[in-house]
Amino acid sequence: MKGEPVGIGVIGCGRWGPNHIRVFSENEGSRPVACCDTDPDRVAAMKQRFRGIEACGSAEELMARDDVDAVVIATPVSIHRELVEKAFRAGKDVLCEKPLSVSAAECRELGRLAASAGRILMVGHVFLYNAGIARLKEGIDSGEVGDLHYLHATRTNLGPVRKDVGAAADLATHDISILNWIVGGVPEVAAAAGGSFLQDRVEDVAFIDLRYPSGVLANIHVSWLDPVKVRRITAVGSKRMMVWDDLGPRGPIEIHDKRVVREDYSSFGEFQLLVREGEVSIPPVKMAEPLAAQARAFLDAVRERGSPVSDAEFAAGVAEVLEAVEERIGG
Numbered sequence: 001m002k003g004e005p006v007g008i009g010v011i012g013c014g015r016w017g018p019n020h021i022r023v024f025s026e027n028e029g030s031r032p033v034a035c036c037d038t039d040p041d042r043v044a045a046m047k048q049r050f051r052g053i054e055a056c057g058s059a060e061e062l063m064a065r066d067d068v069d070a071v072v073i074a075t076p077v078s079i080h081r082e083l084v085e086k087a088f089r090a091g092k093d094v095l096c097e098k099p100l101s102v103s104a105a106e107c108r109e110l111g112r113l114a115a116s117a118g119r120i121l122m123v124g125h126v127f128l129y130n131a132g133i134a135r136l137k138e139g140i141d142s143g144e145v146g147d148l149h150y151l152h153a154t155r156t157n158l159g160p161v162r163k164d165v166g167a168a169a170d171l172a173t174h175d176i177s178i179l180n181w182i183v184g185g186v187p188e189v190a191a192a193a194g195g196s197f198l199q200d201r202v203e204d205v206a207f208i209d210l211r212y213p214s215g216v217l218a219n220i221h222v223s224w225l226d227p228v229k230v231r232r233i234t235a236v237g238s239k240r241m242m243v244w245d246d247l248g249p250r251g252p253i254e255i256h257d258k259r260v261v262r263e264d265y266s267s268f269g270e271f272q273l274l275v276r277e278g279e280v281s282i283p284p285v286k287m288a289e290p291l292a293a294q295a296r297a298f299l300d301a302v303r304e305r306g307s308p309v310s311d312a313e314f315a316a317g318v319a320e321v322l323e324a325v326e327e328r329i330g331g
Contacts, residue, residue, distance in 0.1 A: 005031040006302055007067045009092075011059045011083060012074035013037040013046050016097055016124075020072045021050055023292045029299045036062045059083055063090035070120070070302055073097060076164045084110050084121065093120035095298045099173050100312065102165070102326070104319040111312025120301045122308040123315040125177040129293035132252030135285050136235060136244045137182045139255065145237025146259070150217040151179055152234045156226035166203040168194060168325050171222035176208075176321045177310070178233065179220075183212045186317040194329035197225065201330075208325055240278075251282045 008024045010017050013035055024030040035046050036056040043055045056062040063071060063086060070093040073083050080096055087094045094114075100123045101107050114121035127133050140148055153175040162170050180186055187210035194203035205223040212218070231246035241256040248254070257278025301308045 005029055006299055007065075007069045008032045009056075009062045009065065009068035009071045010035040010046075010074065011037075011062060011071055012097075013039070013042040014074070017042075017072070017074040018046060018049070019291055020074055020095075020295070021046060021053065023289070023295045024072075025050055026292065027295055027299065029303075030295070033067045034062050034065055059086065063087055063092055068092060070095065070298070077102060077169070078164060081106055081110060085113060088113055088117040088119050091117075091119070093302050095122045095124060095294075097124045098126075098177070098315070099123075099165075099169060099319060099322065100315040101319055102169055102322055104316040104323060107312050107316035107319050111316070114312060120298075120305070120308070121312050122298050122301060123310045123312070124294060125174070125181075125310040125314070125318070126290045126294050127174050127178050128181055128310055129297060130246070130252075130290040131285050131287050131293075132244050132246065133178055133182075133233075135253050135283065136233065136242055139240075139242050139253075140182055140235060140237070144240060144255070145235055145242055146239030147237060148183075148214075148216050149236045149238065150219070151182070151236075153179065153218070153220045154222075154230045154232050156221065156223040157229040158227060159224055161198060161204070161224050163199065163202065166194070166196070166206070166326075166329075167222045167224050168192070168203060168206040168208070168329065169322055171224075172206060172208055172220050172325065173318060173322065175220045175222070175233070176210075176318050177314070179210065179218050180314070180317050180321075181309070182235075183214065183216050183218075185212055185214070186320055187212045187218070190321055190324035190328070192325040192328040194325075203329055206325065206329060208321075210321065252285050252287070253283055255281045255283060257281070 021032045024032045034054045034056050037043050071087050073096040155171045189211040191209040194206035196203050198204050204225050208220040210218040233244045235242045243254040
């Protein structure tokens with residue numbers, strides 16, 4: 001395979017499958033060769049849109065092809081495990097859409113299967129490959145914000161409403177993955193509340209509170225029932241504050257030179273807390289499509305046989321939080 005385009009097979013041609021076919025077809029290091037879906041009309045649309053891609057009648061038929069080196073799984077979460085295991089038995093590397101599983105134990109089991117089979121397993125936590133999120137992490141890691149106090153994430157819109165998972169598993173998965181990556185760990189405490197207004201036992205809105213071992217606090221608000229589309233994370237530190245806004249008109253990152261300082265007096269141990277106002281700066285961020293960046297990272301892992309950032313263990317950390325959240329929402 002070295003030096004040759006990686007043959008990609010895509011399982012699932014609904015919401016995300018066509019985007020995966022597109023970004024891999026635009027990368028010189030890969031070539032989408034086959035796709036399949038339970039809906040024949042979707043497969044026909046892919047054949048019409050992407051020249052040269054072959055239609056397969058089943059996932060098993062796709063995985064049996066010699067020209068398929070790796071598969072992308074873009075199906076409902078409920079069949080992720082079954083398809084990942086079949087791909088490993090067929091000798092294929094896997095890029096699986098998030099969440100890999102809603103069970104942390106199942107994520108870790110799939111990670112062990114990948115290791116024993118000598119296969120790459122990468123999970124599509126696509127926001128880890130967002131240039132704005134990378135700049136936010138850089139500002140925190142470098143000490144630009146000072147000591148990190150807390151993070152607040154908002155991800156709202158009116159729809160799209162899913163039936164297979166609730167808003168927490170669908171939307172909050174993104175923010176949990178981002179926060180775990182930024183903080184560098186898994187929260188030790190998770191509290192949550194949610195509401196199911198459109199479908200029984202499928203939450204449309206959730207409010208999640210997290211505490212990490214480092215003492216960093218985090219809050220996440222997700223909703224399918226909000227009139228305004230928001231994709232924003234605020235990081236509050238001892239020196240500065242940073243805001244990532246995926247829909248920001250001036251750029252994805254704002255740095256606020258604002259903080260509260262303690263002014264000590266010479267006698268009686270007295271002090272006063274003062275608010276320091278400063279300028280807001282918009283640093284340049286070279287933007288690129290996150291899904292394309294994720295595809296490049298997957299291809300690098302396939303060629304170099306290295307572990308991607310969003311591997312099964314990382315996915316297990318996200319699933320741990322989701323399990324705790326769903327337990328509290330369901331309770």
